Structures are given as structure tokens and as C-alpha cells.
Amino acid sequence: MGRNDDEKIAGLATLAKDGDRPAFSELVRLLMKPIVALTYRMTRDHDLARDLAQETFITAWEKIETFRGDARFDSWLYRIAYNKTLNHLDRVRREVSPDTIGDQPAVDVASNPEANLNRSDLQADILAFAAKLPPQQRIVFDLRFYKSMSFGEIADVTEKAEGTVKTHYRQAVEKLRHFARERGWR
Amino acid sequence: MNCTQIQQELMLLFGTGDLPEEIRFHLDSCPECRDLATQLETAQNRLGDDDDFYPNDSEVERLAVSVDAAIDEIESRKIESRKIEPIKIEPVAPSQNLLRPKYLAIAAAVVLALGTYLIGQFSIDTTPPSAGYEDDSYFSTVWSETDEEQYEPNDRAIGMLISDYAETARFSGADEILSDITVEEYDYMMENFDIGDLL
Numbered sequence: 316m317g318r319n320d321d322e323k324i325a326g327l328a329t330l331a332k333d334g335d336r337p338a339f340s341e342l343v344r345l346l347m348k349p350i351v352a353l354t355y356r357m358t359r360d361h362d363l364a365r366d367l368a369q370e371t372f373i374t375a376w377e378k379i380e381t382f383r384g385d386a387r388f389d390s391w392l393y394r395i396a397y398n399k400t401l402n403h404l405d406r407v408r409r410e411v412s413p414d415t416i417g418d419q420p421a422v423d424v425a426s427n428p429e430a431n432l433n434r435s436d437l438q439a440d441i442l443a444f445a446a447k448l449p450p451q452q453r454i455v456f457d458l459r460f461y462k463s464m465s466f467g468e469i470a471d472v473t474e475k476a477e478g479t480v481k482t483h484y485r486q487a488v489e490k491l492r493h494f495a496r497e498r499g500w501r
Numbered sequence: 502m503n504c505t506q507i508q509q510e511l512m513l514l515f516g517t518g519d520l521p522e523e524i525r526f527h528l529d530s531c532p533e534c535r536d537l538a539t540q541l542e543t544a545q546n547r548l549g550d551d552d553d554f555y556p557n558d559s560e561v562e563r564l565a566v567s568v569d570a571a572i573d574e575i576e577s578r579k580i581e582s583r584k585i586e587p588i589k590i591e592p593v594a595p596s597q598n599l600l601r602p603k604y605l606a607i608a609a610a611v612v613l614a615l616g617t618y619l620i621g622q623f624s625i626d627t628t629p630p631s632a633g634y635e636d637d638s639y640f641s642t643v644w645s646e647t648d649e650e651q652y653e654p655n656d657r658a659i660g661m662l663i664s665d666y667a668e669t670a671r672f673s674g675a676d677e678i679l680s681d682i683t684v685e686e687y688d689y690m691m692e693n694f695d696i697g698d699l700l
Contacts, residue, residue: 336572343565351564352554365556365564372568377575437549444548460516461551481513488512488541495544 320345321387328388332379339379343372346389349462350396356457357400357450359442367403371396386471393462394472397454404450444494448487455480456487502527507534515541516548620663662690 324345330338350371355364374395375382382391445453454473458464466484470477502510507527511534514520520528520538528535556564 336576339572340565340569343568344561347561347564348555349551351556351561352551355554365560369564369568369571373571373575376572437547437553441548460548461554463517466513484515485509485512488515491515491544491548492537492540495540495547500543500547 324388328382329384331376332382332384334379339376342388346392347372349389350392352461353393353396353457354400356441356445356461357397357453358403359446363403367396367399370399374399387468390464390468390472393458393464394474397472401450401454440498440500444491447490447494451475452483452487452490455483456491459484504531504534507531508537511538511541516545 324342327338327342327345331342347368350368351364354367354371355361358364358367371392375392378395382388445457448456451473455469458469458472459466464472466477466480469475470480473480475483502523504527507524510524511520514524528538
């Protein structure tokens with residue numbers, strides 16, 4: 316997202332905070348893509364990712380008065396999406412045997428026809444790698460690598476200490492290195 | 502920085518673009534760290550970008566419409582809940598509670614006093630004594646069969662007593678009811694009359 320987009324989002328967020336529905340609708344359309352991308356990489360489930368993204372925006376509207384005007388609106392949305400996704404993953408983890416979590420295949424990618432059509436080898440590799448990471452490392456890696464957020468911003472979103480965030484990121488990159496070697500990435 | 506520090510830094514800088522000059526200088530002279538940097542660069546190229554995972558525009562619109570609809574519903578529910586405000590029943594403050602025992606006692610006293618007053622008004626003849634009496638005092642002197650002098654209350658005495666009782670009970674306390682009779686009158690009444698029967 317460019318500087319102009321950032322300014323536009325900030326302006327719309329200010330209006331939305333004052334209850335401006337059209338401004339919020341525009342924010343939904345502007346930020347739906349990065350939110351879906353985040354929830355998809357986190358869950359590896361096409362439909363679930365979209366459901367979580369929608370719930371993220373609905374919650375954002377309900378809690379819009381708690382948004383601090385001086386913060387980045389997209390970071391605030393990432394936090395909502397992250398919490399929703401993490402809650403969902405925790406629920407699933409409680410329901411599924413812990414031993415099988417890390418090795419779960421990207422079920423939806425294989426079973427969802429729409430996802431299948433859009434799926435690339437690249438996506439499959441990334442989703443497979445994401446499956447190797449615990450959720451905390453996964454979100455840190457995602458926000459850093461794909462959203463280009465600073466460690467300070469990630470610490471804010473995840474409500475973790477910056478040092479903890481850096482540790483998560485280093486561990487994720489180390490796992491990526493091993494994963495790449497296993498897969499024979501060149 | 503030594504190799505360990507460089508490698509830690511390479512991990513943290515993964516995905517952020519250009520490397521600082523100090524690290525690049527180190528990589529030129531360190532095969533081990535250079536190998537790590539190459540591996541990371543390969544992985545980075547393979548990971549693609551955020552927009553590789555973006556839904557297409559029509560799907561975004563579909564999702565956004567659903568969000569709009571859900572928010573519309575939330576807002577309409579808010580409006581509805583404002584329209585049908587539940588009736589708030591304010592609890593009666595203890596001092597305003599008319600059924601408190603204190604008020605019941607007062608009400609009972611008022612009814613009793615009023616009833617007594619009405620009995621005094623309609624049941625008792627309070628007309629002045631007839632001409633047959635020797636004086637207009639409350640007690641008449643009579644002579645008994647043994648010629649002993651005795652006191653006997655006349656009708657007026659009884660009527661005034663009842664009337665006095667009723668008036669005093671209406672406006673004051675019961676302790677003032679008989680305050681205006683003399684000791685002799687009181688003793689006589691206690692000896693010869695039953696107040697309950699009189700009332």
C-alpha cells in the first residue's frame with residue numbers, strides 16, 4: 316500500500332470513527348484484500364479465511380469508537396483479525412489432537428474448487444511452510460514479511476514485547492531455512 | 502560484529518530489502534555467513550508477495566456487501582432497541598412508602614379519633630341541663646335516702662366529658678384527654694363509671 320493509500324485510509328478512519336457508514340464501507344473495500352490474505356495464510360482455509368475477514372470488519376465497526384486516531388487503522392484491523400484467528404485456532408487445537416496440528420495439510424486448498432483454481436505452487440509452498448509454525452510465530456512472520464511492519468508495530472498488534480517478537484521472527488526464519496532445504500528450493 | 506551476530510541480524514533483516522554496509526562487507530569475506538544469506542534470499546524469492554493471496558475484485562465486493570448487510574442489521578437492531586425502551590420501574594424510596602407501619606399507625610389513630618368524634622356528635626346529648634338542676638356545674642349535690650350528702654354527675658357532665666375526649670383525641674395526644682378535670686372529678690368518675698361503657 317502506498318503513501319497515498321495510507322493517507323486515504325487515515326482520513327476515512329477518522330470519518331468512520333465519527334460514525335460515517337459510507338466511509339467505513341470504503342475502508343472495507345480498501346482493506347478486505349490484505350485482511351483476507353492474512354487470515355488465509357494463518358488458517359490455510361479459503362472459506363474460513365473469508366469468514367474471519369468479514370467478522371473482523373463487523374467487529375471493527377462495533378468497536379470503532381475504541382480506535383485511537385493516532386494509530387494506523389490497518390494495524391488496528393490486523394490486531395482484530397489476529398485475535399479472531401488465534402481464538403479460532405485455539406478452539407480447533409482443543410478439538411483436534413495436538414499431535415496432528417503441525418502436520419495438517421492445507422485441507423481447503425485441496426478440497427475447495429475455487430481455492431484450487433487460484434492456487435499456485437507458490438501458495439502451496441507458503442501454506443505448507445506456515446503449517447510448520449506455531450500461530451504466534453506465524454503471525455509475526457506474516458506481519459513482518461508480507462505486511463512489512465516494524466517489530467514495534469508487530470509488538471503492538473500482538474501485544475507482545477518487542478524482544479519476544481524478534482525471537483519469534485528469528486525462529487520462523489530459521490525454520491524457513493530448513494524447510495527450503497528440505498524442499499530443495501533454489 | 503562476529504559471525505553469530507551477523508547471522509542473527511540476517512534473520513531479523515529477512516524480507517526487508519537491502520542489507521547494511523557492515524553486513525555486506527562481512528559477507529564478502531565470510532563463506533559461512535554468505536551461504537546463509539544466499540539461502541535466505543532464495544527462500545525470500547519463493548515466498549512471493551502479500552497480493553499473491555488477495556481475493557479478486559468481484560469477491561471483495563461480494564464480501565464487502567455481506568459486511569455492509571451485517572452492519573445494517575446491527576444498526577437497525579440498535580434503533581429498534583432504542584424505540585422499545587424497557588419501562589423502568591423506579592423503586593419507591595423508603596421515605597415515600599405509604600404502607601410503612603408508622604403511617605399505618607397514624608392512619609388507624611385518625612380513624613379511631615374520627616369515629617370517636619362522630620359518636621360524640623350523634624350519640625350523646627350535650628344540651629345544657631334542664632331547669633331541674635340546682636346549678637350548672639358538672640356534678641349535682643343530691644341527698645340519699647339516709648340523708649347523706651352525695652355527688653352525682655348530671656347529663657351535662659357526661660356529655661361534656663365525651664365531647665372533650667373526642668376533641669382532644671382529634672388534635673392532641675390521648676394523655677391530654679382528661680387534663681381539664683379536677684382530681685375530685687376524676688376520683689368520682691373512676692369510682693362510679695366505666696369509661697368503656699360511656700364510649
